[in-house]
Amino acid sequence: MTTDCWRLDSFAQTLVLAATDARLPEVVYWGAPLPKGCDLGAVTAAHPMDVTGGMLDANPPLSICPEADRSFPGQPGLALRDAQGHALRPRLRLGEVEEDRDRLVIRCADADLGLSYVARIAIDPDTHILTLSAEIESDTPIIVDWLAAPVLPGPQLSDEMIDMAGRWIGEFRPQRTPWSSGIRLREARTGRSGHEHFPGLIVPARGATNTGGAVWALQYGWSGGHRMVAEELPDGRRQIQFGHASATELSPVTRAATGPLLATFSGAGLNGCAIAFQRHIRDRIVQWPDPDRPRPVHYNCWEAVYFDHDVDTLKQIATRASALGAERFVLDDGWFGRRDDDTSSLGDWWIDERKFPDGLGPLIDHVQGLNMSFGLWFEPEMINADSDSFRAHPDWALGPRDQLEGRQQRVLDLTREEVRDYLFDRIGAVLRDHAIDYIKWDHNRLLPYPDAAQARGIYALLDRLRAAHPQVEIESCASGGGRIDAGILARTHRVWLSDSNDAAERLRMQHEAALFLPAAITGSHVGPRRCHTSGRIHDIRFRAWVAAQRHMGFEMDPRELTEEEAQVLTRVTAWWKANRDWTMTADIHRLDSADDAVIAEAQIAREGDRFVVFAGQAATTRQILPRPLTLAGLDPAALYRVTLANAEDLGPASRGPLALKDGPAELPGAYLMTHGLHLPRAFPDTIWVLEGTRL
Missing domain, CATH: 2.70.98.60 (alpha-galactosidase from lactobacil brevis)
Known part of the structure; x- marks a missing residue:
């Protein structure tokens, strides 16, 4: 019996494979790093289990x-x-x-x-x-x-x-x-x-x-x-x-x-x-079009106007969004064909002259005059039966003619080269004729049946478009978070985590998604005062700071903001811009909170010299006061200066003296990670932001 062994190592782990008598290898070890000189033959020999009654004479390999x-x-x-x-x-x-x-x-x-x-x-x-x-x-x-x-x-x-x-x-x-x-x-x-x-x-x-x-x-x-x-x-x-x-x-x-x-x-x-x-x-x-470009603050007009596109109104909104700190204006669904609702025109990727009699140029010129770039919504994989494209090519739709529709739409068969060519030509023409650096690529319909060739088709179309328009950044949106995976991210640059802009829901969602996703690709927007998907009303401070945890943007009618709300949003956006050079490459550490009403994370710079903690009060604390919040990922021997970044948000629930309220606290990393920090008492749906610097 002959055995061959192989190993792969990083600082964090070792993987050992072994093959006996030229059969398929099996993983005989996967875990903490093994010593460099470790005898892999001994590891392999120790791997097999015993055999007892009621079994085969040997255990078939788990190859x-x-x-x-x-x-x-x-x-x-x-x-x-x-x-x-x-x-x-x-x-x-x-x-x-x-x-x-x-x-x-x-x-x-x-x-x-x-x-x-x-x-x-x-x-x-x-x-x-x-x-x-x-x-x-x-x-x-x-x-x-x-x-x-x-x-x-x-x-x-x-x-x-x-x-x-x-x-x-x-x-x-x-x-x-x-x-x-x-x-x-x-x-x-x-x-x-x-x-x-x-x-x-x-x-x-x-x-x-x-x-x-x-x-x-x-x-x-x-x-x-x-x-x-x-x-x-x-x-x-x-x-x-x-x-x-x-x-x-x-x-x-x-x-x-x-x-x-x-x-x-x-x-x-x-x-x-x-x-x-x-x-x-x-x-x-992720293959960034320009890796050195700072992540721009988004503005998306969807929850401001929906399908009701009017150039003068959109210009007013763009002007207001720019004043708040937006750096990219994204025109969402409703600009093409005769798209007045979600029942028609998918597949007709030409500009609606009723809404844009002079094309998109005047709006783009206005946006660029405000020092914002311009982005556009597409849903290329879908088609409405009520569209010129479907009437010309009903055979392009995937699945049977009597299928159930979803959102009044069907799926285009991207296994067909002529369909991919049509989409490449139509989308490419819009990108060629306009200064567009961003696509929100949506996908609102489930397939009538799963087909691996359809996924290969969308990959091929995206690869071709990216090669032809390498400066364009693409967001993967599928009714929000319906298509988030490392395969689509090899061809896109951002994900729309959810169609919900409810800050309480986003606080939880972003916390869980951080197990798999970095901040730089996770879009998070400040939604309307009354959330359109939940009906809940949240204070602008909570909405703004939750969005500032990830790739920040706005998605509401900014004309609804009071002067105070506008000042708060401008201040938080300015904070995000001042820190994005390191927060968008920071490591997100989910914090183990002793208070289950608190959802908290620390974003720690790659160099370890600074951090920010977001501690969201997601519910009412069970006891009178919140328990201390212990941090993670710090140097236990280092000294850190910790400041409450949003002290202006202190409210009537916090009445007593507290180190963070009185000014910066200078504490050892060991203390911060073992004892933790006392946070001010807060109402539900509020958030504390702590900035830390290693001294």
């Missing part, structure tokens, strides 16, 4: 692609059929392994079936992210029902897993599921990542918190619907699989591939995994 034909008792990593529908059971043999310091390429084959399998595994030594993918090729067309990215083991000293559910205007709701014998399976079959099924999983070791303990985390980079399997086998072993939603290759193929699976281990709690993901997405996945 990177578990094989049904090797008596594996759980979910296989590959499910194939020949073109006639007969099941295929590959027996893959290890061929060559390409190895360098940070990368493995593992090639295997089943010569009898004419099938090859390639696994790619790489580690980023700076962000501490593993990237894993798999692909298969066949000499003859085959039906691919399931292909998992290289399979990783689940930890044993873990009692639960955390994934994200949600809904429209209520995204990123964590749910905790106990490990138990059998499968935890989640599948997004709507043709996009989905509000309901963010493609991520966190597996904390027993006792792990935001700031301490061992945690494993994964997220899958594919926009067309995914499948996640977390399975505990009868013998106690655990496996985690991610891949495209099952059976979404609708025709026989000779090649299929997974998306990238991003994975990481942290010995420093959930925050360690979160920061690794934040850095990797911001610094490796």
Whole structure:
């Protein structure tokens, strides 16, 4: 019996794979860093479990692609059929392994079936992210029902897993599921990542918190619907699989591939995994048009005017938004075709001369005269039956003619080259003829059925548009947060986390999304006084500071603001601009709050020399006064000066003397992370902002 071993390392983790007798490798270790001189043969020899009564004579390996034909008792990593529908059971043999310091390429084959399998595994030594993918090729067309990215083991000293559910205007709701014998399976079959099924999983070791303990985390980079399997086998072993939603290759193929699976281990709690993901997405996945350009303050006109576009009104709004600090004006839905509501004109991507008799030029000139850039809304993947485009090409719509519509619209079949060409030409003409540096790219309709080729089609269209217009930044919006994943972020630069501008809902949502997403790509807007999606009324201070936690913008009619509200919003926006050079590259540390009414985070500069804490009072504190808030991620031996940045927001609930109210407090990092800071007493739906500097 011969065994080959390989390892990949970063400062935060080690991954060890081993293959015996030229079979598929399996992960024999994934966790805290192992010593550099560690005997991998000894690690591999220690990996197998015992055998007892009622079992096979040996445990079938939990390989990177578990094989049904090797008596594996759980979910296989590959499910194939020949073109006639007969099941295929590959027996893959290890061929060559390409190895360098940070990368493995593992090639295997089943010569009898004419099938090859390639696994790619790489580690980023700076962000501490593993990237894993798999692909298969066949000499003859085959039906691919399931292909998992290289399979990783689940930890044993873990009692639960955390994934994200949600809904429209209520995204990123964590749910905790106990490990138990059998499968935890989640599948997004709507043709996009989905509000309901963010493609991520966190597996904390027993006792792990935001700031301490061992945690494993994964997220899958594919926009067309995914499948996640977390399975505990009868013998106690655990496996985690991610891949495209099952059976979404609708025709026989000779090649299929997974998306990238991003994975990481942290010995420093959930925050360690979160920061690794934040850095990797911001610094490796997103391809910025101009990396040195500061993130501009948005203004989006949707919740001000909806479809009622009038040039003079829009100019008035732009002037007001600019005075408040906006640097980009985004014209939302309603500028094209005969788009007076959501029942018509999708697909007719030419300017509505009724609303814009002189085209978009006069509005763009006005916006640019205010030193703002101009952005425009599109929903290219969709079409209304009431549109010139549909009347000319009814066959361009995906799915049956008698399908259920969503928001009075259908999906364009982007697997067809002529459809992609049409969209490229129409969108490209608008971009070519106007000074536009931003697209809000929406996606408001679920697919009639999931189709992996449709996702490849949108990727191809986005890649082509970005190559032709490299200066244009693109936001991924899908009824808000319906398409957020590392696959779409390789082609876009911002996500619209939710269609809800309710600051209380955003406070919670942004806190949970920080487990996977950085601040720089997460759009957050100051909404109207009365929120259009919840009906709640929030003070401008709360709305403004919650938006200032991420990529800040406004989305309301600024003419509704009182003079006091305008002053508050201008002041908070100026603070955001003065600090964005470091906050947009800061690490977001979720704080473990002893008071469950407080949702808090610390954004710490990459150099560690400064931080800002946002502590939101999300509900009424159970006891009379809030408990101290402990910080995280600081140097315990350093001294920090901490200032209450929004002391002007102190209200009648806070009556007593308090260090933060009296001026800057200078305290050791050890004190701040162990004892914590007493916050002023506050009413619900308020927020405290603390600025810290290392002395």
